[in-house]
Amino acid sequence: MIGAALVAKAAGAGARVIAGAIGRPVETVRGWLRRFGLRxxxxxxxxxxxxxxxxxxxxxxxxxxxxxxxxxxxxxxxxxxxxxxxxxxxxxxxxxxxxxxxxxxxxxxxxx
Known part of the structure; x- marks a missing residue:
């Protein structure tokens, strides 16, 4: 799930769209994307x-x-x-x- 979210973000998708696509809360997805982005x-x-x-x-x-x-x-x-x-x-x-x-x-x- 996390890998799919990171790939989607790299392709330009936003956290809400990604969360909907993978069935996870938007806050969770934002956290993943934020932490990956920081590193x-x-x-x-x-x-x-x-x-x-x-x-x-x-x-x-x-x-x-x-x-x-x-x-x-x-x-x-x-x-x-x-x-x-x-x-x-x-x-x-x-x-x-x-x-x-x-x-x-x-x-x-x-x-x-």
Missing amino acids: AEEIRVRFTVLLVDTGLDPVPPAETASLFADAVAAVFGARSAVASRWPGLGEVSPWRLACAVTGGSLLTPPRP
Whole structure:
């Protein structure tokens, strides 16, 4: 659910529309989007580094109009890089990878 909300926001949808589409309270969705947005630059950098370090022929995602979308694209790019490096792992979603890489702290508030 959270991953779908982040992808929808990166595509330009608002919290109300996203909440309606995934059947979650708008306050919950806003919280997810806000926390991800606060850490977007950190997430973008971390997952771009993972992509470049693990990809067989890495191509970092092109910059978009928003840092939020850039961070989501970096997560998906890192997932593709990991899948190309270790195809035997099977199909791992970008959000399971994000959870593993961040130790489950993808949506925690940024550290001072």
